[in-house]
Amino acid sequence: MRRSNSNPYSPHTNEDRREMLAAIGVRSIDDLITAIPADARRPTLGLPAGMSEAEVQAHLESLAAKNRPASAGPFFLGGPVQRRYIPAAVPALAFRGEFLTAYTPYQPEVSQGTLQSVFEYQSLMSELLAMEIVNSSMYEGGSAVAEAAFMAVRVTGRKKVVIADSVYFQYRRVLRAYGRGPDLEIVEAAANDLASRVDGAACVIVQHPDAFGGIVDVRSLVDAAHVAGALLVQVTEPHACALLEPPGALGADIVAGEGQPLGIPMSYGGPHLGILACREALVRQMPGRIVGETRDVNGVRGFVNTLQTREQHIRREKATSNICTNEAIAAIVAAVYLALLGPEGLRSAARLGVARAHALAARLARIPGCAVANEGAYFDRFALRAPGGGFALGWRLLREAGIIAGDATLDHYPGRDDLIVQCTEMTTEAEMDAFVEAVTRIVASTREPVAAG
Amino acid sequence: MRRSNSNPYSPHTNEDRREMLAAIGVRSIDDLITAIPADARRPTLGLPAGMSEAEVQAHLESLAAKNRPASAGPFFLGGPVQRRYIPAAVPALAFRGEFLTAYTPYQPEVSQGTLQSVFEYQSLMSELLAMEIVNSSMYEGGSAVAEAAFMAVRVTGRKKVVIADSVYFQYRRVLRAYGRGPDLEIVEAAANDLASRVDGAACVIVQHPDAFGGIVDVRSLVDAAHVAGALLVQVTEPHACALLEPPGALGADIVAGEGQPLGIPMSYGGPHLGILACREALVRQMPGRIVGETRDVNGVRGFVNTLQTREQHIRREKATSNICTNEAIAAIVAAVYLALLGPEGLRSAARLGVARAHALAARLARIPGCAVANEGAYFDRFALRAPGGGFALGWRLLREAGIIAGDATLDHYPGRDDLIVQCTEMTTEAEMDAFVEAVTRIVASTREPVAAG
Amino acid sequence: MRLPESGAATAAPALEPLLIELQREGRGGRHVRGGEEAMAHIPRDVQRTAPLRLPELTEPQVVRHFTHLSELNYSVDTGMYPLGSCTMKYNPKVNDRAAALPGFAEIHPAQPDETIQGALELLYETERILAKVTGMDAVSLQPAAGAQAEFTAILMFKAYHASRGEGAQRRRVIVPDSAHGTNPASAAMGGYDVTTVKSDARGNIDLGALKAALGPDVVGLMLTNPNTLGLFEERVRAVCDAVHAVGGLVYGDGANMNALLGLARPGDLGLDCIHINVHKTFSTPHGAGGPGAGPLCVRSHLEPFLPKPRILRDADGTYFRDTAGTDRRDPVGLGSSIGRVHASSGNFGVLVRAYTYMRTLGEEGMVQTSEDAILAANYLLARLRGRYQVAYDRTPMHEFVLTAAPQKKKGASALDIAKALIDEGFHPSSVYFPLIVPEAMMIEPTETEPKETLDAFADALIRIADRVDTDAASLHDAPRSAPIRRLDEVSAARKPVLRWQRPT
Amino acid sequence: MRLPESGAATAAPALEPLLIELQREGRGGRHVRGGEEAMAHIPRDVQRTAPLRLPELTEPQVVRHFTHLSELNYSVDTGMYPLGSCTMKYNPKVNDRAAALPGFAEIHPAQPDETIQGALELLYETERILAKVTGMDAVSLQPAAGAQAEFTAILMFKAYHASRGEGAQRRRVIVPDSAHGTNPASAAMGGYDVTTVKSDARGNIDLGALKAALGPDVVGLMLTNPNTLGLFEERVRAVCDAVHAVGGLVYGDGANMNALLGLARPGDLGLDCIHINVHKTFSTPHGAGGPGAGPLCVRSHLEPFLPKPRILRDADGTYFRDTAGTDRRDPVGLGSSIGRVHASSGNFGVLVRAYTYMRTLGEEGMVQTSEDAILAANYLLARLRGRYQVAYDRTPMHEFVLTAAPQKKKGASALDIAKALIDEGFHPSSVYFPLIVPEAMMIEPTETEPKETLDAFADALIRIADRVDTDAASLHDAPRSAPIRRLDEVSAARKPVLRWQRPT
Ligand SMILES: Cc1ncc(COP(=O)(O)O)c(C=O)c1O
C-alpha cells in the first residue's frame, strides 16, 4: 500500500526510503537523530494538518479578501511606500524562475544572468542619483539610512549623528534602534536648525523631498557639514530624482532611500529595496554586495561579486556590515523597470504625481478652513490642515467615504495634526473628486457646532 | 526635436527612418505604396487616439470590473466549459515566453521545447482516453466533433451522420454548420433511438457522460454502429475518463471533446483545446498536426511534425482539413496540468465533482416539488426540475441571491425546462448551502399561489 | 540555464527525459485531494478498469522539466523571427496581463448577459474597430483562426448564393496559384471544386487567366492582398469587378493586413469580406502554434448570413447576444445565419489581447505600424538585393520573397540556407512558400525589429551567400549551434512514433 | 533558447550586450506618459540640470535582454543546488501566487488596522506557528533576514542586561569558530567584542574552552545547532547551562532548522531565542541573493525587548498593531522595546509565502521534511564516504562537510572540484566554509531532490575524484560547459569597474 507524502514536494517513495536507509546502514530515521536529547526528541508541535494546494489557495484567498487593497477605492497613502504603475513586463521578466529561484551569485560562471542584471541596476541607479557607487541593495530604506550613518561613523571616527526631523519617522526610528549598537548620539532637529548642530557630527542626514513632500536646500547643508568635517547623507526618492537636481549634483556624500516605487509592489511594506550609494572615495566602507565587471580567461566580458573583503563571510567581526541575504531580486525588478520606462517614462510618472498633488491641493485649499500646511514648495505630496485635525478627518474619510486618506502626522509629530496626502501617476480624477467631495462634506459637518457657538 | 512613436513598440528613431529610406532610395513611405489606388490611400479610420500602457491597463480593468467572475459568488455553470482548479505551476510554466511567443515548430532544431511538450500531451491524452492516436489539438470541442464526423465521412464514403440529442447543444450546432459544406445529412435522435437510425450512417456520435451528466451505454452503440459499417464517435470529458471506462476500452473509433478543464481558464469560452483522438488505422484521415519521435544525425532523440501529407500546406484542396493555426499552447497547458496532478490528483478532482453533485442533488431533492430529472445514473452534473421551471428559477436565483445557477435546458430542448447543475472540486460547501437555501425560499414563494388555488 | 542533471535514464541519448522516464510509482504531489465517497455514486460496471498510467511526479520535477524544455525553444521573446506570412511581431506583455484579469479569465460563456457586460462591450468595440480598419460593415468574432474564417465565409457564400436561387449552379471557387494552402482547403471543405489561376510576370493575378476561368458556376475568388509575394495586387478593383460581373463574391485573406493598417481598407478595394489573423496583425502570441483568432469582416450584403450569436447594443447602452448565445428566441432555426462554427463566442482571451493592442496603438499607431512594417521589408530587400535573386522584383509591401535557385545550382538549397541562419543566431525565414517560387525564401521582418537587428540579419544572409559561393557543401550539416542537429523526418513519417513507448 | 542576434556592438566580446549598448537616443516605449504641467510647480533652481542618461529602449528589446540573461542563470527551477547551509529546496509556485494576490500585494503598511485584518491575521498565525515549531514564547517578524535577526537579538541582549543593571559590565559575545560570518559581524555591530571558541574533535563546541571563555563580562553565546558542520551539538544543554550560569544568554542561529522541524525544539534545548531563515527552512525563493525574512523567536524573559509594533489579537477576534504601526499611543518612548529595525513590519511578501508553505505541510509534513532532509544527507554521505574524506565523521543531520585536502595534495583544490561539478551538470556545493575545515566542501541536498538525482550527483563527484587521481590538472580549466569560463576576480577587485562606462 502506498502512503502518499505528507510533504507534497517530497519525491521519495517508501521504497526509496528503504533503499536509502539500507545504504546508510540504519533501520530507521530515529537511528540518525540519537544526538538529540531523548526527552526532547519528536515533540508534538500542535499544528493543524496539511492541506492540498487547492485548499491552501482558497484559504489564502479568504485572508486576502479581508484586506482593502489600494485598487479597491480612493487611496492617498504614500511616503516611503508608494502605489506606482508596474508595467506588465516587469514581473514577467524579473520573476522568471531562473532569477527568482537562483542563489546568491557566488559561482559567477553559472550566475551571469544575476550578476549582469545587478550590475545594470548599479549603473542605472548611479545615473539616476548621479552618484559614483551604488551597492547591490540593502534590506529597505530604514536600514539603508542606519547603515549610511554607520558608514559615516567609520569614516569620521565620530559617534554623533544629526538627523532632520523631516526625515521619515520610520527611518529615524530604525536609526535609533541601530544606534543602540555602537551607542551613537543621535540628534534630531528641524532642517533649518541642522547647521547649528553639526559640530562634532559624523554626518548630517537630511531628506529631500522630505516627509511632507517639501523641497529642501541640500546644498547649503552640504557646505555646513563639510566645513564641520561631517558627511552629508541625503535620503531621497527615485522618481523625485528624475525631476530634481540629484544628490550627486547637490554634493551629497552618501545617499540612502527606498527603491520600492521602481516597480515593486507595496506588499504591506516588504520585501522592498534599500538604496545605498556613495562617492568613490567611500567605497571601501560601503556595506553589502557590489558587482564588478571583469573578463574570463578567453577575454569574454563577465561580472563577479567584488570588493568582498568588506563583507562578513570574509572579514567576520571586522566587516563593514553583517548583511548577507539582501534584496537582489528587487534590484533586478528596479533595473527592468528603469529599462522599460527610460528617461521619458520616469519623468512622466514623477510629473504626474506632482501635477495631481498640486491640482488636488488647490481644490482642497478652496474648502473653508482647509489649507496646505507646507511652508515652502512641495513635490508630489503635501500636508493638509483641516478643521478638527487631520487624524479625525482621516478616520471619518475611511468610515464615511471608504477613502484611505493620507498618513496622520499626529502619529509622529506630537502636537501637529495634519494629513500627508500623496499623489502618483495612479491617482485618478475620480479619486480626487471623491476626496474633495468627502472632505467638503465632513468639514462642513465639523464646522456646524462652531457656527452654532 | 524627437517625435515619440505612436506605436510604442516601434524601435525606429526618425534618424533610423531617414537612413532606411535613403538606403531604399525613396524620399518617403508614400513612394512605397503607390500600388494602392490613389483614392483608397491613407483613409481616415476614425479610431480613438492611442494610450499609454498605464491608461490602457486602467481601461481594461474597468471593463473587467463589469463582469461577474465565477469566484465572485456561487457558481454552478459547467458542461463543456468548467471551473476547475488550476495549479499555480501551470501558468508559471506553460506561459513562459519561450512557449507562448514561439511560432509553429516548422524548424524542429529550434523548437524541441514545443515539440516534446506536444508529444507528451499526445502521450498523456492517449493514456487517459486509452486511444492510440491523439493529434496536437483542434480549435475547441465543437469543431473537434465536426471534424470527427468529416473523418468518418471520408473513411466510409457515406454522408449521413447520426448524433444523440444528449450531445452538447453547441456541438450539434457546430456540426450542423460544418455539415452545410459537404451537404451532410444530420440525424438527431434520443440516445436510445440511435441504434435504429444507424443504417447507411458514416458514424454515430454519442456523448458520455452526456449533456445532463448522464451515464450512457456506449458499448452497445459501438456494436450497433460497427454492424452497420459505421464508426462510433464518442464525445467525452477528460476528468470523467479518470473514473469511467475510457473511450478506447469502450470500443470508440474516434474521440472528440473539450480539453479546457485541464488547466485552461474559462475565458468566456476560448481559447480552449479541441481534443481529437482515433484508432491507429484511421491516422491518415486525422486532421491537424501530429508530432512524432525521431533522431538527429547523431542519434539524439528529437521530435518533429509528422505525417504532414495530410495537411493543407502540402496537400491544399486534398488535405484532411484546412486547419493551420491550432491551440498548441493549450495542449502544453494540459500536459503540464496532467503531469502535476498525476493519476491520483486527476481522480481526486473528478471525484470531488461527483461527490458534491450527488450531495447537492440529494439536498435539493428534499425540497418540496424539486427533483433530479435524470433517469439513470449521473456523473458530476444533473438536471434539476423545479416548480415554475428551471428557466424562471435560474433567473430568480441570479436576481434574488446573486447565484449563477446552471444552464437552462429550455434554451436547447424546447418543452424541457430544467436547470443543469454542474459541480467540480471548486464547488464549496458555502456555495451549496446558499444554493439550497435560495431554491428553498424561491420554490416556497412560487408554490404559494398554487396552494391558494 | 539548463544542465542535464535529472539522473533519469532515457531510452536514447536525449536533450531532456520524457515525463515517463522521470516518474516513479508512488510519487506525486497534492494539488487536489479528496472525494473518496464519490465512487459509491458511480455504477460498478461503468467504472474505469483500464489502467490509468499517467506519470507520477513531484512539482519540482515538473517545473524543471518544462523549464528545461522551454529553454530549447526559439521565440519572439528571445530573437527575431523573419517568417514571411506569419507577422511575428513583438507580443506586448500588457495584453497577456489584461486577458488574465479574473473579470475576463473567470467568466463562463453561458453566463447571463447582465453578468458579462464588460466582456460584451469589449467584443462589440472590437468588432467596430475591425470594421473601421477593414472598411467593412459587420463582423463575426467566432472564427478561432484564419482558416476557420475562410471556411465560415465559404459557408456564407453558399448561403448567399442559395438565397438567390443559385445554390446548385455555383460549384467552383477560384484560387490564385500563390494562395496559402488553407484557401483551397477551405473551399474544398465547403464541397466546392477549386480552380487555380496563375500569376503574371509582375506577381499579380493573371487577369486574362482569371477572366477565362470565370463563369456563372463560380462561387467566388479567394484573394490575398498584398499577396503571398508581399506584392500589392495592382489591378485589385478590376479583379473584383470581373468576379462580381459573373455574380461571384471576393473573399479577402487578411493574413497580410499588417501592410494596410490605415493605408488602405479592403472594403474600399472591392472585396466583399476579409478575415483578420489577430495573432499576426494584432500582436497576440502564436502560442507555439496556436491559439489565434480569425474575425470575419463582411459587407452588408453578407451580414444576414453571419454566424450566431451576434453581439448587439440596446438603446439604453446595455449589450446582449441576439440569441443570448443559446438561441432561446429561435430554438431551432437560425434565420439565414449559417449557425455557429464555435461552441462559444470565439477565442475571447485572444480578442482581449488584440483589443488591448488596438487601443494602445490608436489611429496614428496603426498607420505607423504598417508604415514601419513596409519600411523594414523594403530596407532589408535593399540590403539583400545585390546578393540574392528577388522572385518578382518590384516594390514589396511588408514582406518579400527571394529565390535561392542560384544558390541551389551551387549546391545549397533554401533549406540549407535556412539551417545556416540558425548558426548565425537567427530563426530561418519561411521557405518553399509560396509554391510558385522555386527555392522560395519569404522574409517578413515586421515593424518591431530595431534597425541594428535588421542589419545583423542582412549581414548574416550575406555571409551565408558568400559561404555558398565558396563552400556550399559546408551548409549541409548546419545547424551546428542549435540544441540538436538535423532530424530524420523521413523515418519519422515512415514508422510513426506518436506517443511515448512504455517499458512493458 | 538564446542566440546572440541583437546586432548591438559590445565594447568587448560578451554573452549579452549591456542596456546602454542596446539603447538609441529617441527610442522608448509608452508605459507612462503625461504631466507636462507639473514643471510649473517645481522651482527652477531645484530642477534637475544633470543629464538623465538612462538608456532608451523598446519593450521588445528589454524583454529579450532579460530573457537572455535569465537563461544564463542556474536556479532551483533548473537544477539541484547542493549548497551547504543554504537549504536550496524547491520553492512552490503556489506560494508566489498567494503573495501576488491584490489583497496582499496592494496594501500599504500605514493602512488602518481595520483595512488589513487578513494581513494581520496571517502575521499573527505565522508567529504562533513559528513559536510552536521553535518552542519559544514570542516572535517578531520584523527582521528582513537572518543577519538582521542576529543584530536585533544582540540589541535585545543589550537592553536585557541593561535592564538588570549589567549593561556596562557585559562586553563580550562568544562565537564558536565554526560559526557563520554574520554571527561575529552582528555582535560587532552591537558594539561588542567577539571571543571565538574552538570546536572539539567531534565537531562540538569545546566545552572546556567555552567554560574558560565564560565570565561575568559575557553577553551571551551565538550557537548554531545543528552547527555548520551539519552536526547536532551533543551537549547542547550543558553548553546553555554554562552560559546561563554566568548570566549570559544563548542566541540560536536557526539557519539549520530544516533539520529539526518536529524533531526537536530549540526552546526545549535551553536556547533563549532563535531566528528562522524562512528563505531556507520555509521554501521562499532566494531571489538571486534576496529577499529573505528572519523571524526572531524568543522566550518570555526576552519578550519585553522585542521590536515594535507587535501584532495582537483582541478578545473580539480582531487584530491590531499595539502601536498601530505608528506608536500613536506612545509617540516618543517605546517602553523596553528596542524600537524598530524595519521601516514597516518586515518582509510581508516573503512571510505570505512561508505561511502558505507551513499550512501546506502541516504537522506531519514538517516532520517528514526534516526526516527526508536528514535521510538525503546521510544517504549522499554514505555514497561518498569511500571516495572523499569526511571532516568530522559522525552521523550528520541535514548536511555534511567533506574536506578536499587529500585532493588538494594531488593538485585539485575544493574550488577546482566545484568548477568541475558545473561540467557534470550540477551547481557546486558550498566551499571553504566552515573555515575550520581545510578545503571544505559543504553539501546539503535538501528533501526535495529525487533519489535518482542524488545518485547522479554522487556519481558525478565520484567521477571527479577519479579524475583527480588520474589527471588533477585537467580540472584547472573547468568549467568548460558553462556560458563563460573562470573569471578574473583579482583584477575585478584591483581595478573595480562598478557601473557601465559610457562612450563619452
Ligand atoms: C496567407 C495566409 N492565409 C491563411 C493563413 C491561415 O490562417 P490561420 O493559421 O490563422 O488559420 C495563413 C497563416 O498561416 C496565411 O499566412
Ligand SMILES: Cc1ncc(COP(=O)(O)O)c(C=O)c1O
Ligand atoms: C549558518 C548561517 N547563519 C546565518 C546566515 C545569515 O542569514 P541571512 O543570509 O538570512 O542574513 C546564514 C545564511 O547565509 C547561515 O548559513
